[in-house]
Amino acid sequence: MKKLLLLCGLCGIIGCSKVNAQTELKVLQWNIWQEGTMVPGGYEAIVSEIARLEPDFVTFSEVRNYHQTRFCNRIVTSLREKGKTYYSFYSYDSGLLSKHPITDSTAVLPEKNDHGSIYRMVASVNGQQIAVCTVHLDYLNDAYYNVRGYDGSTWKEIPIPETVQEVLAINDASQRDDAIREFVKAAKKDIAEGRMVILGGDFNEPSHLDWTRETKDLYDHNGLIVPWTVPLILDNNGFVDAYRTLYPNVLDYPGFTFPSDNEKVPTQKLAWAPKSDERDRIDYIFYYPHPQLELKNAAIFGPQGSIVKNQRKKETSKDPFIEPLDTWPTDHKGVFVTFLLKR
Template identity: 55%
Template sequence: MKYRLLLILCLCFSMVSAKDKELKVLQFNIWQEGSIIENGFDMIVDEILRLEADIVTFSEVRNYNHTRFNDRIVEALAQKGKTFYSFYSYDSGILSRFPIISTETIFPEKDDKGSLYKAKVDFKGRTIAVYTAHLDYKHAANYLSRGYDGSTWKKLAKPVVNADSILADNAKSMRETAIALFIDDAKREIKNGNLVILGGDFNEPSHKDWTTNAKHLYDRKVAVHWPVTSLLENAGFTDAYRLKYPDAINYPGITFPVFNPDVEFKKLVWAPTSDDRDRIDYIFFSPLPFVKLKDIVLVGPEESIAFNKVVPKLSKDKIILPINGWPTDHMAVLATFTVD
C-alpha cells in the first residue's frame, strides 16, 4: 500500500511538472475587434479563457472610438479573475499571461499596410520573444488564379494562371518588407538564447500548400512558391502546423474564409464564383533544443465557404468548435509547446 501511494504521488508530481512546462499560444484574427458580430468582444474573452491561452497574438486591433482594445481585454479578463498583460498597439497586438519585460514596434502600421510588434515575455525565468504580425491585405495575389483582383476583389476577364505574374503582383505588397524586419530582429533574439514565437494573419498562403500535387484543390489552378513562408523557412523558422501535419492535402489547415451564421452571408464572401479557401493564419517558432511542439489545432466553425455556398468539413484537420458563438470570419490557431 505504501509503495502504491508513493507511485501515485510520483505520477501526480510528474503530471504537474509537465503541465508547468506547457505554453499555449493562440493566433486570433478578431475581425475588427469582434465588432462585426453581436457580443463579439465577449466571445473573444470567453474563447481566451476556455482555451486556456497563455499568449495571444491578435490581428485587426482597431482601438475604435478612442478606446484601447488591449486594455479593455486585460480589464475584461481581470473581471473574470484572470491576470494578463499587454501594451498599446494598433492593427496587431499581444496578450500574455506572463509578465512582459519589454515591447517594441518592428513594422509600424501605416496606410493599412500591416504591422508587426514584439513583446519579451518572462516565462518562468526564461525569456520568450513573442511577435505578432498582421500583414498587408492588398495585392492578395492568391485571388488572381481564382479570377479576382487581389486589391479590389473585382472579377477579372479571366484567371491569371502564370506563377511569375502572380508573384509579381504579390511583390507589390509590404509583406516581404515586414517579414524581413522580423527575421533580422528575431535572429538577434535567438543569438541571445531566447525562444522566438511568431503568430499572425499573413494574408498570404504557404509555399507548402500551393504545391504541384495540390494545385487542383481550392480552385488554385497553379503551384506558387509564396515568398513570406519561404523566407521564414529559409531563415530557420518552423511552421508549427506543417510540422505537425506535413500532409497539406488531407490537412489543409484552412483558416479563411469560414462560415459564421451570426453575420450576413455576403459579408463572408470575397470571390463568389470561386473557391478562395486558404491557410493564411500561422504560428512559427525557432526550433531550439529546449522547445517542442506538443500539439496544434484549429479553433472555430467546421463549415467554410466556396462558390458562394456553405461547405461542410471534408478534411482531417483537428478542430475545436465554438460553444457560444464565434466572433470572426477566420479560424484561430492554437499551438501547445513544452518549454524546458
C-alpha cells in the first residue's frame, strides 16, 4: 500500500508541469490581410508566428483560399513541416485552427457578397467541450468611417454626421447586427448543452466601451459617444470582451488593432481614411462566463506602431504587446488571450 501511495505521489510530481501547462488555453484572433499576400514573405511569417506562439485555437479573418487550395489546410501542412500538429475547419472569409482534434464543425453564417461569415468548431480539451467561433463581419457601410468624413462604401470624403442618431442609421445599413444575432442563437445552444463558448474575429466595428465620454474628442471621434451595436449585443447577451475586461481604462489601454503600421508596406496602403486618425479596436476575443474557464491575460499581437493621418506613429500606451519576430504580414494587429481551464 505504501509503495502504491509513493508511486501516485511521484506521478503527481513528475506530471505536475505537464498538467499545469494543459490548463492554459491560448486563443489568437488574427486578420491576416488576404492570407499575407499583400506583404512580401507574409505567408511564411504567418506560419512562423503560429509555430512560435503555439495557440490552442486560431480565429482567422480575410481567408481567401488562394493558390487553388484551402488556406487552412495549407497552413496545417506548413505547420506540420515545423513539427507542429494542428487541425483545421474549412472556411472562406474566416477560418479556424485547433491544436486539439475537432469533434464538430458548422457554418453558422456562410460568407455571401462581402457581408460577413461565421464558422464554428468544437474541440475537447481536458475532457471539456469548447465551441470556438470565428467571425469576419460585413466591411461595407462602416459607419465609423463616416464619423471621420469618409463614405465607408466608396471611401470618398463626405460631411461628418453631427449626431449619434445619424451614425447609428448609417451603421444599421450593414448586416453585422443580423450576423451576430445568428452567432448568439447558435452559442445559446452550445451553452445549454454545457459547452464553453469562445468567439474571435474582425468585427469591422468599434466597441461601445471605446467610444466613450473619455475619448469623444480623441482619434477623430468628433465629439460623439457611440453605442456601437455589435459588441453591445454581445454584452447584453452575457458575452465578455476579454481585452477590455482586463484593461478597462480606455485611455491608458486603447488596444488599437487597426490600422497597424507595417514597415514593408507604403502608408497609403495601410489606411482607408488618410486625412483622419482612424485608430480603432475592431478585432476582439469574447467568451461566455463558465465556472471552469478563467480569464488569465491578454495582449495585442503585432508592432506597436499605427497609421495616423497617413503617418507612422509609435503608440505610447500601456497596452501589453507581443511583438513579431520579423516580418509583419498584415495591416491589422491581432489579439492573444490566455485562459485557465480548471479541472
